[in-house]
Amino acid sequence: MSNRVGSRGQKAVDDGERSLIGPPSGDSPDSLLDQEASTPIFVYLLAFFSALGGFLFGYDTGVVSGAMLLLKKEMKLSALWQELLVSSTVGAAALSALSGGFLNGWLGRKICILVASFIFSIGGLILSLAPDKVVLLVGRITVGLGIGIASMTVPVYIAEVSPPHLRGQLVTINSLFITGGQFIASVVDGAFSYMSHDGWRYMLGLSVVPAMLQFFGFFFLPESPRWLLQKGQCQKARQVLSQIRAGQNINEEYDTIRLSIEEEDKEAGGGGPVILRILRHGPTRRALIVGCGLQMFQQLSGINTVMYYSATILQMAGVRDDKQAIWLAAATSATNFVFTLVGVWLVERVGRRKLTLGSLIGTGLSLALLAIGFLLSAQNSPPVTLHPVDFQNSTCRLYGSCELCMLDPDCGFCYRDNGTRVFDSSCVSADQTSTDHAAWGRCSNRTEAADNPIWAYNYCPTSYSWIVLMGLILYLAFFAPGMGPMPWTVNSEIYPLWARSVGNACSAGVNWIFNVLVSLTFLHVAQFLTYYGAFFMYTGLVVLALLFVLGCLPETQGLQLEEIENLFTGPLCSCGSSSPNDNRHVHYIRQGLDFSPAHYGSVGSDSAIAYITVSTRSRR
Numbered sequence: 001m002s003n004r005v006g007s008r009g010q011k012a013v014d015d016g017e018r019s020l021i022g023p024p025s026g027d028s029p030d031s032l033l034d035q036e037a038s039t040p041i042f043v044y045l046l047a048f049f050s051a052l053g054g055f056l057f058g059y060d061t062g063v064v065s066g067a068m069l070l071l072k073k074e075m076k077l078s079a080l081w082q083e084l085l086v087s088s089t090v091g092a093a094a095l096s097a098l099s100g101g102f103l104n105g106w107l108g109r110k111i112c113i114l115v116a117s118f119i120f121s122i123g124g125l126i127l128s129l130a131p132d133k134v135v136l137l138v139g140r141i142t143v144g145l146g147i148g149i150a151s152m153t154v155p156v157y158i159a160e161v162s163p164p165h166l167r168g169q170l171v172t173i174n175s176l177f178i179t180g181g182q183f184i185a186s187v188v189d190g191a192f193s194y195m196s197h198d199g200w201r202y203m204l205g206l207s208v209v210p211a212m213l214q215f216f217g218f219f220f221l222p223e224s225p226r227w228l229l230q231k232g233q234c235q236k237a238r239q240v241l242s243q244i245r246a247g248q249n250i251n252e253e254y255d256t257i258r259l260s261i262e263e264e265d266k267e268a269g270g271g272g273p274v275i276l277r278i279l280r281h282g283p284t285r286r287a288l289i290v291g292c293g294l295q296m297f298q299q300l301s302g303i304n305t306v307m308y309y310s311a312t313i314l315q316m317a318g319v320r321d322d323k324q325a326i327w328l329a330a331a332t333s334a335t336n337f338v339f340t341l342v343g344v345w346l347v348e349r350v351g352r353r354k355l356t357l358g359s360l361i362g363t364g365l366s367l368a369l370l371a372i373g374f375l376l377s378a379q380n381s382p383p384v385t386l387h388p389v390d391f392q393n394s395t396c397r398l399y400g401s402c403e404l405c406m407l408d409p410d411c412g413f414c415y416r417d418n419g420t421r422v423f424d425s426s427c428v429s430a431d432q433t434s435t436d437h438a439a440w441g442r443c444s445n446r447t448e449a450a451d452n453p454i455w456a457y458n459y460c461p462t463s464y465s466w467i468v469l470m471g472l473i474l475y476l477a478f479f480a481p482g483m484g485p486m487p488w489t490v491n492s493e494i495y496p497l498w499a500r501s502v503g504n505a506c507s508a509g510v511n512w513i514f515n516v517l518v519s520l521t522f523l524h525v526a527q528f529l530t531y532y533g534a535f536f537m538y539t540g541l542v543v544l545a546l547l548f549v550l551g552c553l554p555e556t557q558g559l560q561l562e563e564i565e566n567l568f569t570g571p572l573c574s575c576g577s578s579s580p581n582d583n584r585h586v587h588y589i590r591q592g593l594d595f596s597p598a599h600y601g602s603v604g605s606d607s608a609i610a611y612i613t614v615s616t617r618s619r620r
């Protein structure tokens with residue numbers, strides 16, 4: 001066996017710009033392989049308690065739709081207030097994710113996670129006790145602040161404590177917890193939807209339980225060894241690393257991190273604010289473009305529109321009963337959750353790049369299918385057959401088909417059907433206080449009698465709903481394993497330590513900003529482009545995302561965090577061909593070491609081994 005260099009059997013690198021013969025520090029010749037042989041349970045424990053932050057992210061973003069159904073009736077919320085309560089959380093998350101970078105670098109990952117879970121607990125309490133809508137808004141903003149910090153800190157923390165061979169899987173578990181949180185939220189929504197008085201208090205308040213669990217759990221968990229080393233707390237860092245690796249040989253890992261930090265200090269783009277240093281430093285700037293691009297495309301592929309729109313899609317498919325629609329929407333988030341599990345399973349088997357590419361291809365095709373379903377439904381949209389005298393003189397009376405009628409947010413379609421055919425249909429104004437009813441006429445009746453006509457707001461009855469439904473399920477099945485988790489996973493790994501907090505803050509901020517943009521504009525986009533137009537537009541955006549990933553996303557699987565920076569030393573879009581061997585490395589070459597089986601795993605004689613750290617570089 002030849003000399004072993006760095007992790008995962010890479011060959012020695014020559015052309016060293018700098019070569020150190022350092023004090024021998026390794027005991028086992030292959031400590032990273034040792035880590036692969038057995039992973040201490042403690043790492044899973046850390047991942048679990050951190051990923052509770054992901055759970056809260058998912059729960060708090062998911063629970064609001066069901067809570068809103070009850071809230072709008074109980075508090076008589078106008079459309080503006082409903083919109084405020086939903087989007088204030090996402091807006092606050094964007095702001096706190098952006099500022100979280102500074103906190104993360106300053107206070108450390110552990111304190112930030114503790115702060116986030118504390119904010120989640122307070123937010124949950126405010127929401128469950130809120131006497132009016134203003135306090136509710138304060139609670140939703142508070143929760144958003146927690147989500148922002150958690151969304152950027154948790155993946156970083158998990159990546160920094162994980163051994164390289166498991167890092168992808170463990171960070172992806174955070175995404176599993178996000179979709180798990182969304183799923184549990186939809187089940188809780190379903191369960192409490194029967195409690196028309198104060199049910200929303202339980203829905204919104206239940207998040208206090210996982211938040212407290214995380215808060216108390218994290219008191220006993222350690223800070224990231226990488227952050228500690230960066231802050232010069234070497235002794236503590238070594239101690240934590242050996243605690244996390246449960247007594248395995250940590251010398252090689254420790255030395256790689258330490259040397260990489262020393263190298264980074266010299267090279268990290270000079271002084272000044274970190275964001276400016278990132279922008280001045282070629283490889284890190286390129287990493288930031290890739291990270292932010294991935295997060296932007298994740299949201300532009302329309303996940304939250306599809307999730308939000310799932311209830312309507314189900315209504316189109318003929319589900320009339322509100323309660324039934326809520327439970328079926330839970331099935332949608334269950335699909336998202338189950339397929340994220342597939343991602344956890346695949347990420348270390350096929351790698352991040354292939355998983356993201358495969359996911360995007362499937363997502364694009366499913367979006368096209370969704371669009372075709374909407375197109376066929378629009379082309380076969382039932383006509384308006386009744387034109388009752390409209391004393392309000394609204395625009396609704398002008399529409400000749402259900403498609404045109406439902407695209408106007410002020411109108412709804414009132415009709416009867418005999419199972420195969422729509423008849424006695426009219427387009428009338430929706431009630432301003434609740435779009436569940438028409439403002440006047442046959443569909444304004446709030447009592448649900450079997451012979452009442454059907455009120456369709458935001459959708460049209462169609463016999464092509466099965467295509468849309470199939471598109472929805474396929475979309476989630478393809479999105480959830482790749483485009484859902486990979487932007488978070490990749491961002492946690494691609495920045496060097498000095499830029500990691502700020503890099504993740506920026507990319508998480510981009511995610512939240514595009515989240516707000518897409519959800520706030522969807523209805524307007526649909527109004528201008530129609531539903532099928534909107535979904536064809538998302539298909540186009542996914543094609544762009546595919547080109548971006550194909551060109552710019554390198555594979556990070558199996559590399560140590562310190563090696564990943566080197567993937568970005570080449571041109572931005574090198575079609576994934578960059579390899580860490582191309583450029584600078586900090587590696588250990590054992591000199592004169594006996595690799596015979598007898599020596600394997602034994603405590604080596606320091607005097608017999610010389611470590612050479614070889615560093616090659618090619619920048620900009």
Ligand SMILES: O[C@H]1[C@H](O)[C@@H](O)[C@H](O)[C@@H](O)[C@H]1O
Pocket residue numbers: 175178179182298303304336483484485488511515
């Ligand atoms: O990765 C997550 C996940 O896919 C969620 O389902 C989605 O709601 C979030 O916006 C996204 O960031």
